[in-house]
Amino acid sequence: MVAEGGSRYCSKKTDDICGDEHSIRTLSMSRLKCIIRGLDIKASLFLLMLVPTCFFFIYMHGQKITYFLRPLWESPPKPFNEIPHYHHENVSMENLCKLHGWGIREYPRRVFDAVLFSSELDLLKIRWKELYPYVTEFVLLESNSTFTGLSKPLVFASNREQFKFVESRLTYGKVPGRFRKGENPFIEEAYQRLALDYLLKQAGIQDDDLLIMSDVDEIPSRHTINLLRWCDDIPSILHLRLKNYLYSFEFLVDYNSWRASVHRYQSGKTRYAHYRQTDHILADAGWHCSFCFRRISEFIFKMKAYSHVDRVRFSHFLNPKRVQRVICTGADLFDMLPEEYSFKEIIGKMGPIPHSYSAVHLPAYLLENADKYKFLLPGNCLRERD
Numbered sequence: 001m002v003a004e005g006g007s008r009y010c011s012k013k014t015d016d017i018c019g020d021e022h023s024i025r026t027l028s029m030s031r032l033k034c035i036i037r038g039l040d041i042k043a044s045l046f047l048l049m050l051v052p053t054c055f056f057f058i059y060m061h062g063q064k065i066t067y068f069l070r071p072l073w074e075s076p077p078k079p080f081n082e083i084p085h086y087h088h089e090n091v092s093m094e095n096l097c098k099l100h101g102w103g104i105r106e107y108p109r110r111v112f113d114a115v116l117f118s119s120e121l122d123l124l125k126i127r128w129k130e131l132y133p134y135v136t137e138f139v140l141l142e143s144n145s146t147f148t149g150l151s152k153p154l155v156f157a158s159n160r161e162q163f164k165f166v167e168s169r170l171t172y173g174k175v176p177g178r179f180r181k182g183e184n185p186f187i188e189e190a191y192q193r194l195a196l197d198y199l200l201k202q203a204g205i206q207d208d209d210l211l212i213m214s215d216v217d218e219i220p221s222r223h224t225i226n227l228l229r230w231c232d233d234i235p236s237i238l239h240l241r242l243k244n245y246l247y248s249f250e251f252l253v254d255y256n257s258w259r260a261s262v263h264r265y266q267s268g269k270t271r272y273a274h275y276r277q278t279d280h281i282l283a284d285a286g287w288h289c290s291f292c293f294r295r296i297s298e299f300i301f302k303m304k305a306y307s308h309v310d311r312v313r314f315s316h317f318l319n320p321k322r323v324q325r326v327i328c329t330g331a332d333l334f335d336m337l338p339e340e341y342s343f344k345e346i347i348g349k350m351g352p353i354p355h356s357y358s359a360v361h362l363p364a365y366l367l368e369n370a371d372k373y374k375f376l377l378p379g380n381c382l383r384e385r386d
């Protein structure tokens with residue numbers, strides 16, 4: 001096959017050399033030579049084009065390639081022990097506890113909701129309004145440094161008057177950033193979470209109080225917290241499985257958000273964390289809305305302040321027009337592939353997230369104030385430019 005192809009090139013392009021044939025022996029020798037020479041020019045031209053193209057492709061899509069091949073280099077985490085979740089407003093608490101295999105208490109536990117705040121004022125309001133009826137003390141810590149060591153204003157401190165409704169139940173703390181250059185962002189994050197442990201003690205948390213550990217944008221539903229404060233033998237640590245949304249409640253990604261957790265506080269033992277701490281997880285326990293911001297500038301700030309800074313591979317990712325386009329199509333801000341552990345899931349989730357038109361069972365305060373929070377509801381992808 002190669003010889004044939006080669007000799008065809010030869011006869012076309014190097015006739016003068018190849019046409020000169022003496023004997024069978026020299027014929028095959030010169031043929032071989034000219035095949036090689038013909039290949040040479042073509043092949044080197046080809047390689048000259050191919051090699052830079054390959055490098056360019058790998059440069060542009062290197063992370064995508066490794067993500068796509070993830071099932072080959074990483075096995076999935078151990079599956080959770082899923083606890084079915086029962087709820088209806090017309091079923092008594094006693095029966096709800098019983099359905100979960102738990103008993104009912106004589107009085108409810110106290111509940112502490114502790115968050116590390118960055119700048120997500122809108123979601124904080126929705127969160128606190130959702131949890132307000134059942135939370136004893138709201139604990140909020142903010143720093144003048146992002147996890148990636150960028151300086152940030154104390155956004156909560158300068159907007160505190162918007163949160164008068166929690167003032168009597170609020171423990172607020174500030175922690176100064178350490179601003180170490182070139183450090184792994186997880187170290188600053190761990191440091192801030194440690195400061196939150198101290199703030200919780202100041203807030204008066206005691207053994208067997210419920211402690212919610214979650215980011216501001218991971219919002220447990222009110223009835224979930226009510227169930228957990230009333231029922232007796234709930235696990236001492238329980239993850240919450242949340243519906244996972246991106247940009248707004250119009251884009252339901254999956255049901256796989258699991259980082260939020262609820263703890264029965266044990267002094268000296270409970271540490272504020274945001275990783276996997278147990279195998280138990282309660283189904284359908286709330287909402288996780290990532291990148292659910294009102295302003296384009298907030299998206300850009302979050303993209304830069306995010307723990308995985310390496311994701312902003314190209315500066316055009318931060319172009320406001322591009323960000324707006326990505327939000328409206330439900331595409332990925334970092335142009336990445338889904339982080340999944342099987343080819344079936346990766347391929348199934350490739351491309352933009354389908355639109356959802358359900359605004360049923362969302363946080364009550366959001367629907368009561370739909371005008372103010374329009375950007376979180378289906379059909380309102382345009383964001384404020386400032």
Ligand SMILES: *[C@@H]1O[C@H](CO)[C@@H](O)[C@H](O)[C@H]1NC(C)=O
Binds near residue numbers: 089090
């Ligand atoms: C459900 O409960 C509400 C009050 O909690 C009550 O007004 C209503 O009649 C109940 N509905 C049914 C069908 O039991």
Ligand SMILES: *[C@@H]1O[C@H](CO)[C@@H](O)[C@H](O)[C@H]1NC(C)=O
Binds near residue numbers: 151
């Ligand atoms: C951060 O806050 C600390 C303490 O309030 C202050 O000393 C420091 O100058 C601040 N740093 C920046 C960059 O704002």
